[in-house]
Structures are given as structure tokens and as C-alpha cells.
Amino acid sequence: MIDFRTHPGKYKHWRLGIDGRVATLTMDVQEDGGIDPGYELKLNSYDLGVDIELYDAVQRLRLEHPEVGAVILTSAKDRVFCAGANIRMLGLSSHGAKVNFCKFTNETRNGIEDATEHSDQKYICVINGTAAGGGYELALAADYIMLVDDGSSSVSLPELPLLAVLPGTGGLTRVVDKRLVRRDRADFFCTLVEGIKGKRAVDWNLVDEVVPRSSLEKVARERASEFAAQSKRPTGVKGIELTPLRRDIGEDGITYDNVTASLDRTMRAATITVNAPKEAPPGDPGAIHAQGAAFWPLAVARELDDLILHLRFNEPDLGTWILSTSGAPDMVAAADESLLANQDDWLVREITLYLKRTFKRIDVSSRSLVALIQPGSCFTGTLLELALAADRSYMLDGTFEGGNLPPAVVRPTGMNFGPLPMCNGLTRLHSRFLADPSHVETVKAESGNDLDAKAADALGLVTFTPDDIDWEDEVRIVIEERASFSPDALTGMEASLRFAGPETLETKIFGRLTAWQNWIFQRPNATGEEGALKLYGTGNQAKFDTKRV
């Protein structure tokens, strides 16, 4: 089982050092420390295990280290920065494992950019040796790239010429869409195994600066100090501690403090339930800081995050995630109020951003998402996003016969109108009402109001509103039907429908990853018996089917 929970004391592959306002994340991959057997992580190449640690470090830098305004990303290896994802590992992995791995690594790199953009924590990549493939893609996620000018260290994206696949962590998109490298130059660069170094790398904007080896460390520290000095992150305050997540995994269920999942292997479905806080979360920053990792919105973000990753990697057969909530809507509303009222507090802002990233993770999960809104639920504000993220939602109209709970309601709050955008840059509500964006204002006017099934339906917030007579069949049929469809086709359809509206760097990266890279990963030219990825490392040469598709 793959476990995403870790902490710096357990890292095998990274070192996290903090010096005043500057943090240094040093990659020093342990060759025999692969998460699976069968490959050696030479030349700072990485696998999922390496990236799990990177993700953990990036998260801690944001929540545990408010003082850090700049992060230096570098390598401890001599003349090697990072050789990218380990090829032998990719060759041994199933298609599903590769796709999941790429998605997670992409999310981490997007998270790095999110830190730069929204948390004023800037990443400076100090490339002290060869940066190939995923190594350069990691650098591309940083805000500023420095390359050692030693006459041999280069940056490269050699995936196409070497392996007959594409860079899997947004490299192509970031080269033309973030670094704005001219397309003809990008074309040349992306077919060049040995990459580009020195002055030309700067001239083409593949890196921001080249620095002689002997002054690299010094210049990196100077740049980092400059960036840190410009950062608006607070100084003289303490971060919170991301204490170890409590989690129980049983045969049919997973339990956290605030989130549970029950697994139905026959129906190949997982029911994810988020519980409202029992008591209203504190409203003032001091008390929020004092609660730290126990503060409900943060705890939910962490638990959901871990659960999604766990289900993605360890439960690939569970193709449908049923999203549900439980508890008092007022408690969730109080939590939302606590977040919205304290947006100028660094921690509250970080927690909100973390919630945003977690919901984005749900959006890009290759699972059918069905929200069930029943009596006793609390699809309020932040948790209403679960229903809005779902491919379909069912809301019980009225109550169950014999039930003693009042009818289900949904309640919009300020959290639904800005703080939690999708990766297309729009709120889920905006994405939902592209035909009439002004309708979002109509919904906003209902902020704070409990909307019953009829009202929610009228506002277009839910898909269907069966009554208690129809409920059981309707719900059963959607889940059974979903289980009968081709999982591949469902993944493609869902991803196509979820992200209407404008393209962003993120939508392009995920869209192209799913469409192009995953297609190429499946093709014989890459992974057939004589495909380039399959044969890499054996010394045997690939044979290509030369027909263009």
C-alpha cells in the first residue's frame, strides 16, 4: 500500500533547511530507496516515493513556515541536478500507475506555482548540473531558474527523441505558455537529447540566468534573499505543526477524525463522507492558530487530500466516488465565516488555498463523482463545493419515510463565490452557469439561506431531486450503470465535461497529459515489445510503426 503520510524526519531523498527567510530544499535521492523494487534511482531520478516527500515539504513550507519568503530548490549531487522520472520504474509500471504518478507529480508542481502566485513564497531553482526531462520540468515550476555555466550542464526535454513519449509534468506547455519560448525554438529544443546550455539557454528564456560554478551558491543566496525581502509573508510569527494524520484502514472502510470512506467492492464504489465540526470553529486568529492542525477546515483539507490520494493509488477498482456530508449546516457555515472573516491572516489564507487545491484534486480525479444530498447532510459553503464538483448530484425532495430528520438543504456561503476556483480559473458555480454567468449573482443573493430541494433545483444547483419513493432506485441505478460502462471512456467523458470555460496553464497541462501523453504511453511505439520506452536501458533499439495517426 502506498502511504502519502510522511514528515521531514522520515525523508530519504530530500533535505529541508531553513535559514531565516530562505528555505533550501535539496534533492539527494537515495539510489536504493525506490518505493518499489526493480530499479535504482540513479542521478537523482525520481519515483513516486521521492515526489511524496517533495509534496510534503512544499506543504510544510507553506503552513509550518510563514517566515519563509523564498525557497531554493537544488541538488546535492555533483554535476547532476535531476534526471527526471526514473525510466526503468516507468518501464516496470502499469499504465494506470504511470498515469496516477504523472497526475500527482503535476499537482505538486502546480502547488509550487500556487505558492509563488498566492502565498508569496517564491521558488528559485538552482540547477547545479544536468537537468533532463522531469528534472527540467521541476525547474519550470519554479519562478526563477538559475543554471550553472560550466560548459557542460544543460537543460533538456529528451523524452521524445530518447523514449518516444512526451514530458509528463507539463514541460511542453510550460516552455511555450509560461516561459513563452518561441514555438520553433521549442520544437528544436524538445527534440534535442543533449539539451541547451549556457548563453543560448538564457537567450531562449529556458532559464533566467547562468552563473559560474564557483559563485553559484552565493548568487543563489543573494537572489533568494532579494525575493524573500519582497515577500509579504509575515516575519516573527510561528507556523503551526502539521501533526501526523490519524487514520484507520479496515477491509471496508477508512476513518479519519472528520472524514470517512466506506468501500463497496461489489458496486465498485466508495462513499466519502465529510462530517461537520461538532462545535463551531473559533472565529479569531489567535484561537485558530492555537487549534493548528485540529482547526476543522485544515483538518478536513488534509484528510480529504490524503483520502483522495489513497483511493487513487490503492483502490483503482473503485470507479465511483459517492460524495456525502453529515452534520449541522450551521457549524460548517461558522467555519466558513471564520475563514472569510480572517483572510488577511496568513494561516487562514493558507488553509483556504489548501482547500482550493484539495477540491482541484477531486476535479482531476479519474472517478465518477456522484453527490448524494440527504437529510442530515451539510452541503453548506465549502462542502457545497463537493456537490458542485460532482458529475451529477441527487437531492432528496422531502424526507425518508419514518425518518426523523428534517429535509435536506443546501446553503451557499461566500466560499462558493471566489476563494475556491477550479483549475480553469473560474468558480465551480461560474463553470456551471457558463450559459448565463449572471445567474451566479442570483445564487449569491441566496448566500446564507437554506435551500430545499425544490429551491436548489430551481437555481440549478442539483441535477435530480427524487422523492423517497424513487430515491433508492434512482441512486442504485446510477451507481450500477456507472459500474457497467467502460472506465476509460468514462474518464475521458468526465474530464471533457468538467472543465468547460477558458483554458489555463493547468487545464492545458492536465488535458494534454490525459489526451496526448496517456495515448502515447499506450502506443506500441513507446510501450510495445519493440517500443522505445520498453527497450530503454537494454541497449536494444526501438522499431517504430512509421504511419502517422
Added chain:
Amino acid sequence: MSIDYNEKIPNNVDIAGDRKLRRALENWQPAYLKWWENLGPVESANYDVYLRTAISVDEGGWAHYGLLKMPEYRWGIFLAPPEPDRKIGFGIHKGEPVWTDLPGEYRAELRRLIVTQGDTEPASVEQQRRLGKICPSLYDLRNLYQVNVEEGRHLWAMVYLLHAYFGRDGREEADEMLLRHAGDPDKPRILQAFNEKTDDWLSFFMFTYFQDRDGKYQLAALAESGFDPLARSCRFMLTEEAHHMFVGETGIARIVQRTCEVMKEHDTDAVRPFGVIDLPTIQRFINFHYSICLDLFGQEKSTNAANYYSMGLKGRYQESKIDDDHVLSDSVYLVPEIQGDRVVGTEISALTAINERLRHDYAKDSDRGIQRFNKIIREHGVDFEFKLPNFAFNRGVGTFLGVEATPEGKLIGAEEWDRRRDEWLPPKADFDFVASLMQPVTEPGKMAGWIAPPKRGIHGQPLDFEYVRFH
């Protein structure tokens, strides 16, 4: 501008008739001469040196002797004559005609091979540039300079390939060869052994014995290449490399000879007071140079080496004399693996073990000279024997990176290594002692006291011939 290129740059590649090459070399040659002036042998520009110059590839032309100033040395470009109908001898293209033009699909790999090889050539000139000031004799000084100009010519050979076949990229790489420098903290040479110091003549002879022998094996493997211009270049370079190893082997042999004479004369092992280098110190220098040269062959298991082989770009040593299928898709080769505190052999695909095989060939060849040194010791009735250290000793690349081992190959802990390192590798005191012996001897026919005279002079000249004239 009318320049007689064939006069200025002796060649058999028709520089005069090739516009592209002329343009490239017109730019590169002044940079090269500048480099020679700045980083070549110190203060040597005005010396007349009795040098061998290759002016053609035929029998009478490749060894043309005469006194000349080094900056006026005619760094020529020679390819061994083409073999008619030569076929690729190994890999997936086995049996196909060799490439006389650059195969586009292997451009990157060939460029890397040529750049890596080319980078070592000027590196050694840089490493050895101060040795002229402390030469043990004019004979040795001339040999040093001969080695230097030929390393320069080998750089020319590789630069020619880059200019002739790799377009703008090739020209840039050729320029970079002159911008990286041995031991430069900002732009070091590509391979670590070529960034080490060579500040005394014992180190120089060790270098020409061990590092140049690595060169021989690399060149021999490239001489098998399906890219014919590379193969022909390297074949011609091998004729010169043989002389460098001759300098190394006879140099060490003469030191050993002198040491043994003094040991017998004074009936003692403690010969340092008599101004010669004791045998254990020589052994420590052997340990150092041999172990860092083993690193030059790369990882035991190497995808790059496998690719180069399959692509037909770099073969094994004397490929055509090996009795197998020359494709290697089904054969295996034994490489070392560390299990606990033991080193065991493990079989991997012979394709990915190409480096290890070449390292083995090199090791065998290195040992031959060591046995000749031992013969000299025995002839003097001295009870001492040189040994090459085990593959596990003092390694910075591959399986043995990060583990410590004795010269016999026993794995040991860091504590024992720290305690005993100076028994096995030259400590500063060894370098200081050797450096103390390095007093220049420049009178024709005279030798420094720590080295025996050679058996004969150069090209039939007497030993007291004035091989270098200082003016």
C-alpha cells in the same frame, strides 16, 4: 585571402577544397593558438624541440623528425586510409556499409562521444604545463613536449569531426573545448581524472602509463565505429598514443631501475636520503592513478554504453577478433555487486556491461607493464612486488562508489579507511618528497639522480643530443 591550407594544416581530408571546413578552422585555429599560448607548456614558445610531425599517413610520412618551435608545430588532420567496402561490425546495423556521413538519428550520441573524447586531449596538456620547468633531462623534456603537441593534434582530430559533420552545434562544441580547463572550478573538464593535478614527473609517467592507456582503449573502441570518419581518425591517433604509453612505461621502469640500484648499492630500503623514490611510494602512486582511471570507463551497467554498441557507434576492444555474434542481445557478462560486506559477481546483459568488459581489457593490459617493473626489481634481487589494486579500491564511479576497500578488495569501514588511507594512497608527505626531487636538469646527456638513463636516444640520435634548445 590566399592561404595554403595544405602547408599550414597538413591533412588528408581536402581542407583546401572544403569551404565549410575552411570557414570553421579559420575561426578556430587562432583560438587554439591562443589557448596553447596561455595554457600550453609554460614559457616554451621559443624553444627548438626535436619533434616528430605527422605530415601524411603513409609509411614515410607519419614520423617526420626535426627541430622546431612548438607554436609552429603543424597540427595536422589525418584519417587512416579508408578500407574499401568496410562494413559495420557490430550492433543492429551489423553488415551494413559504414556511414561516411553523419547518421542523423545518432547525431546526439556521436556528438557526445566525440566531445567527451576530445575534451580529454587538451586537458592533459593543461595538467602537464608546468612540468617543463622541472624536467629530469632534455630527453624527457622533449618527450613531454612530444606528448603535448600530439595531444593537441588529437584535439584537432576531434575538432575536425565536429566541424566537418556537426554544423553550428559542432562549432560551438569545438569552442567549448578551449573554454573548459583542467581543474577550473567554474568550467572543469568533463571527466574527473582530467582535473587532477600532474605536478611532478612521477605523476606524469603514471599519467602517461595509466590515463593514456585509458585513451588507448577508448580510441580502440571508437576505431571500431560504424561512423567511418571517427573510426579512421581514431585509428591514426592510436599510432601516436602508443608513444605516450612508451613514455610512461619506460619512465616508471627507469625510476624503478634507479631505486633498485641505490637499494643494492647502500643495502637499504630507506632510500629517500639518497634522493630516489622508494618502492612503496611508487606503489601508492600506482594505486591512485590506476583507481581513478578505472572510473573513466564508467558505470558497470550502462545504458549509454549499450546504446552506443547497438547503434554501431562504439565497439569493444578489437571487436573483430572476438568470437561471438557481435550483437550481444542474448549474452551475459559478470559484473560486481555488493551484498552485505561482500563483493559477488552477478550476471547482466552483455550489452549493458560493455564498460565493464573494456575495463577488464584495460586492467589486463595495465598489469603487463607492472610485471615488467617487477622483473626489474627481481633482477636486482630486491624482495618487493608491485600490485594493481582491486577494482573496489578508491572508486568514485559505479558499484564501488561510497564504499571503502583495501587494495586487496576487502570491504572496510570508514574508520579503518581514514586510519589506513595513507598506507595506500600518497599522503601529502609523499608529494612533498617527490616534489623535493624535482630539480631541473637541462645539460645534454645528464639525468636527474632519481631516474636511470633510457636505453637509447630518439630516432637514432645519441643520448647527449640537445633535444631541446632554449636559446
